[in-house]
Amino acid sequence: MATHPTFITCSSLSFSWPDGTGVLDDFRLAVGPGRTGLIGLNGSGKSTLLKLIAGELAPTEGTIRTVGEVGYLPQNLVLDTALRVDEALGIARVRAALHAIESGDPAEEHFAAVGDDWDVEERALAALDQLGLGHIGLDRTIGEVSGGESVLLRLAALLLARPDVLLLDEPTNNLDLPARRRLYAAVDAWSGVMVVVSHDRELLERVDQIADLRDGEVSWYGGAYSAYERALAAEQESAERMVRVAEADVQRQKRELSDAHMKLARRKRYAQKSAQNKVVPKIVANNRRSEAQVSAGKHRALHSERLDAARERLDAAVEAVRDDDEIRIELPRTTVPPGRGVLTLTDLELRHGAWAGTFELRGPERIALVGRNGSGKTTLLRTIAGELPPVAGEVEAHVPLRFLPQRLDVLDDELSVVDNVARFAPTATANTIRARLARFLFKGARADQPAGTLSGGERFRATLAALLLAEPAPQLLMLDEPTNSLDMASVGKLTAALEAYEGALIVASHDVPFLESLGITRWLLLDGTLRPTTAEAVRDGLLLSEPGRGEARRADQE
Missing domain, CATH: 1.20.20 (F1FO ATP Synthase)
Structure with a gap:
C-alpha cells in the first residue's frame, strides 16, 4: 500500500499550563496532505494544539515535527494599529529597497534585499484584491481598517509567504458574509496542508477530512462536516x-x-x-x-x-455513547404577550454616521440584525442598551432588557459562577441559584469555578445564565455575534437555551444557519440605514453594498 507523506507529527505530546492544569497527555497526531477540519468541545485543547504546532507554546513533554514552513492565523488576532499595511504583510523592507532602486540608488544592500522578488508589490496587491481588500492599498495603517479586515490582512500575509502548512484558528470570527465568502474561496484554492479550527459549518464543508479531538484523542472521519455528522x-x-x-x-x-x-x-x-x-x-x-x-x-x-x-x-x-448534555430550562418570567410594546426607536442617529431611524418592536419577536463589518450593528445594540448616547433621536425600552456583548466582559473573573449570577439576582438564595445553574450544566464544583478559569464555551454559558436569571427577568435579550468561538456542541446548547426564552430577541450575527435555527420573525439590514430584508437576500449577499470609509468602518470596533 502506498503511504502519504506526513506534514505534522505529534509524538507522546503532553502540555500543562503553569498552574498545573493539564490539556494534553501522551497525545499522538499525524496530519497528511489536504485540508483538515479540527473540531471538538470547548476546552478540549484545539487552540492550544495549534499554538503548539505553530511554536507559540512549548510542550511539557514529547515532540512536534513539521515539514516545511508553518503559517498560523490565531483566533484572537492583535495587530499594532500603527503598522502600515506593507509591514503587516511582511514586505516593507523589500518594498523600500525596490523603491530605492527605482529612484536611482544602486546600493548593493537594496539588490540583496529584493533578491528575486521584483514583483512583490504586484503580488501583494493581487493577494489583497483576492480577499476584497484592494481598496486599502499598502501605505495605510492597521488603525484605519476594521477588525474583520485585519483578519483578512493577516491571511493575505500568509498567502504571500506561501507556507507549506497553514493553521487557521476560527478564521471567520468577526467576518461579515462577503468577507467569509472570500475566505471560503481562498480555502478552496489552497493546495497545501491546512488545519482549520472552526464552528462555521460552511467552512467545514470545504475540508477533506474531520479530526474530532475528544478526551485527549483524535478520531478521523473522511469527508466534510456533513459526512462526519452522518458517520x-x-x-x-x-x-x-x-x-x-x-x-x-x-x-x-x-x-x-x-x-x-x-x-x-x-x-x-x-x-x-x-x-x-x-x-x-x-x-x-x-x-x-x-x-x-x-x-x-x-x-x-x-x-x-x-x-x-x-x-x-x-x-x-x-x-x-457521547454524553453531550443539553441545556434544559424554563423561563416563564421572560414571557412577552403578543402585541405588547417592547422597544421604540425614534429618529435615531448613531455614532459614526449610521442611521437607525424610527423602528418599533412588539411582542416576542425574534429579529436578526445583519450588515457588513463596520456598518454599526454593535453600536446600535450598545446604544439601545444605554452604553452609548445617540447622536440624535430617542431609544425607549418598555420592558427589562439585557445585552450580551461580543467580548463577554459581563462576568467578574475573580468571582465564582455562582457569585457572578448572584450579582444579577441579589434576592435569590444560593440554593435557588445553584438549582438554576444546574440547568445550564454548572453542577456541583463546576458552579464554584472562578469565571477567569472557564473555557470560551463555559464562559459564554455562564454569561448567558447570568443574564437570563437576572432580576428583573429580561423580556428583551440582545446578543452580539454569540456564536464566535463556540464549538458546534455549544452552538447547539445556545440554540436550546434560546428556544426556552419567551421574550423578544435581537441577534446581530453573520452566521446565517444559526440565525435560521432561531425562528427569526424579522430580518433587518443595517447598511447606512436600518431597513427590512430577507434571509434569502442575506444568504446571497444581494443587499450588502460596498463598505464606507473612515469612522463608519470602525463602528463595530467601538
Whole structure:
C-alpha cells in the first residue's frame, strides 16, 4: 500500500499550563496532505494544539515535527494599529529597497534585499484584491481598517509567504458574509496542508477530512462536516444498540445467578432432609453435602464471573455513547404577550454616521440584525442598551432588557459562577441559584469555578445564565455575534437555551444557519440605514453594498 507523506507529527505530546492544569497527555497526531477540519468541545485543547504546532507554546513533554514552513492565523488576532499595511504583510523592507532602486540608488544592500522578488508589490496587491481588500492599498495603517479586515490582512500575509502548512484558528470570527465568502474561496484554492479550527459549518464543508479531538484523542472521519455528522450518527446508533444489548445481558446474567442460587438452595435442603430422614447412609449424605458445597461454589463463581463480564461490556458500551448534555430550562418570567410594546426607536442617529431611524418592536419577536463589518450593528445594540448616547433621536425600552456583548466582559473573573449570577439576582438564595445553574450544566464544583478559569464555551454559558436569571427577568435579550468561538456542541446548547426564552430577541450575527435555527420573525439590514430584508437576500449577499470609509468602518470596533 502506498503511504502519504506526513506534514505534522505529534509524538507522546503532553502540555500543562503553569498552574498545573493539564490539556494534553501522551497525545499522538499525524496530519497528511489536504485540508483538515479540527473540531471538538470547548476546552478540549484545539487552540492550544495549534499554538503548539505553530511554536507559540512549548510542550511539557514529547515532540512536534513539521515539514516545511508553518503559517498560523490565531483566533484572537492583535495587530499594532500603527503598522502600515506593507509591514503587516511582511514586505516593507523589500518594498523600500525596490523603491530605492527605482529612484536611482544602486546600493548593493537594496539588490540583496529584493533578491528575486521584483514583483512583490504586484503580488501583494493581487493577494489583497483576492480577499476584497484592494481598496486599502499598502501605505495605510492597521488603525484605519476594521477588525474583520485585519483578519483578512493577516491571511493575505500568509498567502504571500506561501507556507507549506497553514493553521487557521476560527478564521471567520468577526467576518461579515462577503468577507467569509472570500475566505471560503481562498480555502478552496489552497493546495497545501491546512488545519482549520472552526464552528462555521460552511467552512467545514470545504475540508477533506474531520479530526474530532475528544478526551485527549483524535478520531478521523473522511469527508466534510456533513459526512462526519452522518458517520457519527451511525456510530452513536450502533453504540446505543450495544448498550441495550449489554443491559439485557446483565439482566439475564443476574437472573441466571439468582436461579443458580435457588437450585443450589433446594439441593442443599434436599440433602439435609435426606440425612435427617436417614434415606441414605450418613457417609453418603456427607459426601453429597460436600459435593453440593463444591458445586455451589463453582456455580457461584461461574455466574459471578459472567455477571462481572456483562457489566464490563455494559460500561464499555455506555462509554462509547457521547454524553453531550443539553441545556434544559424554563423561563416563564421572560414571557412577552403578543402585541405588547417592547422597544421604540425614534429618529435615531448613531455614532459614526449610521442611521437607525424610527423602528418599533412588539411582542416576542425574534429579529436578526445583519450588515457588513463596520456598518454599526454593535453600536446600535450598545446604544439601545444605554452604553452609548445617540447622536440624535430617542431609544425607549418598555420592558427589562439585557445585552450580551461580543467580548463577554459581563462576568467578574475573580468571582465564582455562582457569585457572578448572584450579582444579577441579589434576592435569590444560593440554593435557588445553584438549582438554576444546574440547568445550564454548572453542577456541583463546576458552579464554584472562578469565571477567569472557564473555557470560551463555559464562559459564554455562564454569561448567558447570568443574564437570563437576572432580576428583573429580561423580556428583551440582545446578543452580539454569540456564536464566535463556540464549538458546534455549544452552538447547539445556545440554540436550546434560546428556544426556552419567551421574550423578544435581537441577534446581530453573520452566521446565517444559526440565525435560521432561531425562528427569526424579522430580518433587518443595517447598511447606512436600518431597513427590512430577507434571509434569502442575506444568504446571497444581494443587499450588502460596498463598505464606507473612515469612522463608519470602525463602528463595530467601538
